[in-house]
Amino acid sequence: MRLWKSSFGESLLRVCVAVVMVSAVLALLVVSPTFAAEVLVHVAPTGDDAADGSRAKPLGSLIGARDAVRRLRVAGKAGPVRVVVADGTYHITEPLVLSPEDGGTAEAPVRYEAAPGARPVFSGGRAITGFRPAKNGLWVAKVPDVAAGTWYFEQLFVNGQRAVRARTPNRFWFHIMDVVEAPAAPGSGKQAEQTVYLRPEDFAAVAQLAPDELKDVNLVVYHNWDVTRRFIDRLDAAEHAVVTSGRRMKPWNPMRRYSTLVFENFLGALDAPGEWFLARDGSLYYKPRPGEDMAKAEVVAPVADKFLVIQGDPEGGKFVEHVTFQGLTFHHAQWLTPPGGFEPHQAAAPIDAVVQVDGARHVTFEDCEIGHVGTYALWLRKGCTDCVVRRCHLFDFGAGGVRIGEINMPKTAAEATARNVVDNNIIRHGGHIFPCAVGVWVGQSGDNRVTHNEIADLFYSGISAGWRWGYGESASKRNLFANNRVHHLGWGLLSDMGGIYTLGPSEGTVVSGNVFHDIHSYSYGGWGLYTDEGSTGILFENNLVYNTKTGSFHQHFGKENVIRNNILVNSKQHQIQATRVEDHLSFTLENNIIYWTTGPALEGPWDRIKVVSRNNCWWNAAGEPVTFAGKPLAEWQKLGREEGSIVADPLFVDVASGDFRLQPGSPALALGFKPFDWSKAGVYGDAAWIAKANDVTYPQLELPPELPPVAANLTFERDEPGRPPRGFDISLRGVGNSPHGASVLVTEETAATGKRSVKITDAPDLRAAWMPLVVYPTRYAEGVVSNAFDLRVEKASMVDYGWRDYSEGGYKTGPRFDIRETRLRLVDGTTMELPENQWVRFEIESGVGPDSTGTWSLTVTVPGQSPRVFQDLAHANPEFKTLTWVGFMSNANTATSYYLDNFTLNARPAAAAPDPGAYE
DSSP states (O other), X not given: OHHHHHHXXXXXXXXXXXXXXXXXXXXXXXXXXXXXXXXXXXXXXXXXXXXXOSSSSOBSSHHHHHHHHHHHHHTTXXXXXXXXXXXXXXXXXXXXXXXXXXXXXXXXXXXXXXXXXXOOEEEOEEEOOOOEEOGGGOEEEEOHHHHTTSOOOSOOEETTEEOEEOEESSSSOEEOOEEEEEEOOTTSSOSEEEEEEOOHHHHHHHHTOOHHHHTTOEEEEEETTEEEEEEOOEEEGGGTEEEEXXXXXXXXXXXXXXXXXXEESOGXXXXXXXXXXXXXXXXXXXXXXXXXXXXTOOEEEEOXXXXXXXXXXXXXXXXXXXXXXXXXXXXXXXXXXXXXXXXXXXXXXXXXXXXEEESEEEEEEESOEEEEESSEEEEEOSSEESOEEESOEEEEESSOSEEESOSSOOSSGGGOOBSOEEESOEEEEEOSSXXXXXXXXXXXXXXXXXXXXXXXXXXXXXXXXXXXXXXXXXXXXXXXXXXXXXXXXXXXXXXXXXXXXXXXXXXXXXXXXXXXXXXXXSSSOEEEEEEOTTXXXXXXXXXXXXXXXXXXXXXXXXXXXXXXXXXXXXXXXXXXXEOOOOSSOOEEEESOEEEESSSOSEESOTTTSOEEEESOEEEETTOOOOEETTEEHHHHHHTTOSBTOEEOOOXXXXXXXXXXXXXXXXXXXXXTXXXXXXXXXXXXXXXXXXXXXXXXXXXXXXXOOOOOOOOEEEOOTTSOTTSOOTTOEEEOOBGGGOOTTOEEEEESSOXXXXXXXXXXXXXXXXXXXXXXXXXXXXXXOSEEEEEEXXXXXOTTOEEEXXXXXXXXXXXXXEEEEEEETTEEEETTSOEEEOOTTSEEEXXXXXXXXXXXXXXXXXXXXXXXXXXXXXXXXXXSSTTOOOEEEEEXXXXXXXXXEEEEEEEEEEEESTTSOOOTTOBO
C-alpha cells in the first residue's frame, strides 16, 4: 500500500512538472524576441570590398567589412556578426573607424576575429627595395615619393627589427654645459629661444653641417623625467652652441647643465650597423647589421599613423558597444616630428595611440598584437567603461603601451572612463622616440584592474597611476594593480621613476602581488614603489622589489598610504626614502622585510616625518651596522619608532639566485610577516604564452662614464644685463609659481671688478624659505677643489652657502657657512663681522674623493684689511666625498638683496684641469 502511494505520487509530480515546463516555454515564445541568426562576413587578402563578403567572395579589408555590417543593419539583420579574417598580410594607409552605428548589443555583438588557425597581419607600412652598395659599407635605395615630396618617414624596420635613425653619439650621450633662454624673435610664433652650450669636442659633431643638412637634424635632450625633441635654428661656432626655439622651458624641469643629449638624423652620424638616414632627395641609406643580406632583407617604412579609431560620442550619450577584436596583428605605424618638435610632457601625455578609443562600452581586444609603431599602442581615453585588453602582445612602440583615462577630470559621468581590465598581456620594448612614456598609464580614471601583465624594457616608469599633483580632486580611485611583473626600467637614461609611480588622492587603490626589479635611473629616482605628490590612501601589500638604484620605496609626499608585508631587497643607494615633512600621517610601514648590502637603511628627514613604522625585519647582509637616522635600533625605538621591529637575517633561501622564499625559522615570521607566492606575478595560461613572456634575455646594465667636472671663471661681463646669469641653475618660484618680486639677474648697479655682477633679490611668500636658490652644478670626484667669489650683502641679507654631494641620492654637505645681519657664521660657532654694502672676497678650498681629509679652509678678505684665514674646518657631514653642487640660498622672507661676482671653481693638482670651455 505504501509502495502504490509512492508510485502514484511520483507520477503525479512528473505530470505537474511537465505542464509547468511547457507553460514556461510557451510564455517565452510569446514575450521574448526572436534571436536572429549569426551573420558571417569573410575578409581575405585577395578579396574585394565590392564583393558580398561570403566565403566564396570575401571582402578585402576591415573597412569593407565594417561597411558590409552597416548594410546588414540597414537591411534589418540585427543578429550577432562575426567578421572572419583569413590569414595573410593586409596593407593599410588609413585606420578602421568605428562609430556608434558599428557596435552591437549584449545579445548581438560584433566580432572581428582571425579565422581558425590564422594570424592575419595588418601593416601600415610600405616595402622598400632596390638597395645597392654605396661608400663606407652603406647601402642605398631610391624612394621616388620622398623625392617628389609626397612621402616622408622617421621610422624604419628591417627584418622585423626597428632600425636606429642615424645619431651621435652611438652609445650614451653628450652633456650640456649650460642653457641660456631668451625671448623668441617677434613674429616667430615661438615663445623662447634656448642656446645650448656644449664642450668643443661634442659641438664638433655638428659643426660642419651645411644649412640644408642642419634643418632636418633633431636635437634630443633628456632632462630628469622628460625629453625635448627640437629642430636646430642655427649654430654658434664661437660659443660651441646650438640654438633652438619653441616654448619657454618649465621652471621645475628645464634643460640644464648635465642634461644629456644626442643629435639625430644626418648622414654624417650614420656609422654604426643598424642605423639609417633618409635624405630629402629620396636616398635611403642603411648600414646592415652583421648577417643581413640587403638583396633579401625586408625593409618596411610606415605610411599610416593609426590602425583603429573607435569614435563614440560620450557627450551625446552615444557609444560603440559590444565589439571584440580577436587574433589580429597590427604592425608598422608612424610618428612624424611636427615643425615645433615635441615639448617636454611627463609620460608623453599628449601622444596618441595607434588604437585610439573614445566612447566605448564592452569593447574587447583579445589575443591581438600591436608592434613596430611610433606612438602609444592602445588608449581607452574618454568615456570608456567595461572594456578589456587581454592576452595581447604589445611591443616595439615609440612611446608606451596602454593608457586608460584622460589627464583632465571627466566633466560628466558619461565622459568618465572606468571599470576597464588590462590582464595577461606582454607589454615591452618601448620608449624608442618618447622614453618618458609608460608601460601602463592610468590617469583620471577609477575602478580599473591591471593584472598579470609582463611590463619590461622601458626608459621610464612601468606603471603610472593618478594625474593630480597634490591633494586636489582626483578620479583615480579604487584601481587594482596586482600580480604584474615589471622590470628592466630606466636603463640609466631618465630619472625620477618607479616600477609603479602614483600621483594624487587614490583612496581604495591596491598594489599587490607584483614583482618590480632592475630599475636604474640616470641620476636620482630609480625606485620600486614611488608615491609622488599627494598620493593618498594606497595599499602596497605582498610585493617583491629588488635591484633598484635609489630605494625600494620612496614617498615624496602623500597621506595615509600603507606599505605592508612586502619583500624589499638590495637597493644600491638606500632602501627606504621619505622626502617631505607634513602635518599628517604620511604612511605606515609595517611587517616588511628590508634586506640589502649597500647604502643606509633610510634616506630623508625621518626624525621629523610623521610615519608609523613597526614590526619590520631589517638586515644588512654586508655586515654593516644598521642605523636609523644615525641611531641604532634600540635608541630609535626609545623615540617611539620601529615598535616591534628587529635587525635580523630573514633567512631567504638563496638571494643570489633570486629565491626569496623564507627558510623555516625565519625571524620575520614571528613578527607577523605572511609569506606570499611572488611566482604568480606575470602572465598565465598556456605554456607557449608563458614562454613568450620569458623569451628575452636582457643585457647587463652598462653604465656611462663619470660626469665630467665643469670648472668656472664667471665674471658676468659677457652676460646681458637684466637676464639670469649663465652657468647657474636658479630656483625662485613663489606660491602659484610666480616669483612674487624675487629675481636673479645680471646687473650694472655694482661690481667687484668690471661693470657687471649678479643681483639676488629675495621676497616674501616664495614657495620655500631657501629661495632664491643659485646653484653651480659640477662634479669633482677627486683632487683639491678651490672655489672663490665676491659677495656684497646688506643688513637684511640672509645668505647660506655650501657644497653638496648628490652622487648617491640624498645630499651630504661639505663646506658650509651662512651670513646673518652682516655676520659670517661657521658651523663650529666662529663668527666674523662683514662690512655692509661692500665687496668681500671669499676663497674656499677642500679635498674631495680620495683627497678629502674631512676638512676645509676659508679665507675672507675685506677691503683694507689683511685676509682672515680659517683652517681645518670640519665638513658638515663627514660622509661628503664628491662635489656636485655649489649653492647660495637666500633665507630671508622679506624684500632684500645681495650681489655675487667673480665666481671661479677649479681643482688642483690637475685632477680636472680648468675646462677650456669654462664660462667667462
